[in-house]
Amino acid sequence: MYVLSAIVSLTLLGLFLGLLLGIAARYLKIESSPIIDQLESLLPGSQCGQCGFPGCRPAAEALAEGKAPATICPPGGSALAEQIAALLGLDLDLSEVKEPELLVARVSEATCTGCTRCFKVCPTDAIVGAPKQIHTVVADACIACEKCVDVCPTECLQMHPVEVTLRNWRWTKPALPVASNAVC
Numbered sequence: 736m737y738v739l740s741a742i743v744s745l746t747l748l749g750l751f752l753g754l755l756l757g758i759a760a761r762y763l764k765i766e767s768s769p770i771i772d773q774l775e776s777l778l779p780g781s782q783c784g785q786c787g788f789p790g791c792r793p794a795a796e797a798l799a800e801g802k803a804p805a806t807i808c809p810p811g812g813s814a815l816a817e818q819i820a821a822l823l824g825l826d827l828d829l830s831e832v833k834e835p836e837l838l839v840a841r842v843s844e845a846t847c848t849g850c851t852r853c854f855k856v857c858p859t860d861a862i863v864g865a866p867k868q869i870h871t872v873v874a875d876a877c878i879a880c881e882k883c884v885d886v887c888p889t890e891c892l893q894m895h896p897v898e899v900t901l902r903n904w905r906w907t908k909p910a911l912p913v914a915s916n917a918v919c
Contacts, residue, residue: 770822771799777818778808783858783880785809798823806832810878837897838879840872846891853883853892 774795781791786807788794797803798819805819805827813832820827840861847869854862854870861877864870872883874897884892 768799771795773822774798774819777815777822779810779878781810781858781878781880783810783878783882785880810835810880835879838894839874839877839897840879840881840883840892841895842870842872843891843893844869846889848889848891850888852886852888856882856886858882 771792772795775792778791778795782789784790786794786803786809788797788803788807794803794807798805798807805823805825806813806816806829807819808815812834813829816827816829816832819825842862849864849867849869851864851866851870854860854864858880859876859878861873862870862883863873872892879894881894884894
């Protein structure tokens with residue numbers, strides 16, 4: 736009898752609190768600008784901080800307010816800058832944008848002590864390992880933010896170019912021919 740009354744009372748309490756949360760979510764909802772949501776969806780979403788902002792949402796807000804240039808995201812390169820400029824209707828000067836070199840962090844097993852500082856700062860959880868064990872980097876998840884390199888006390892992490900394999904090889908875009916001033 737006591738167990739049944741406890742079950743009923745907890746069920747009613749759960750239903751009441753769920754209803755209360757549903758009502759609160761509907762009436763206390765904060766509307767955000769759709770342009771900020773679109774900008775945030777363009778950004779990588781890795782919260783790496785290479786742009787100088789603590790995450791992609793604050794960077795998108797700065798872009799929407801005009802406080803940041805379209806070239807804000809270093810990992811995105813010129814392709815992302817062009818998409819941002821097209822969305823915001825900005826003129827874009829790509830002369831100062833350099834394409835990011837594809838790098839990946841690698842652990843030197845000879846000097847890794849397993850201090851765990853590196854995988855605590857990795858925004859994409861690309862570093863795996865256990866305390867006092869050698870760590871390794873999952874190359875597909877590494878975004879080359881170099882946060883792990885900065886905190887490593889033994890300097891066992893270095894950035895290396897990504898090996899070109901059949902899986903990640905891309906055909907390079909051909910250069911446009913130089914227009915001559917010849918009259919036909």
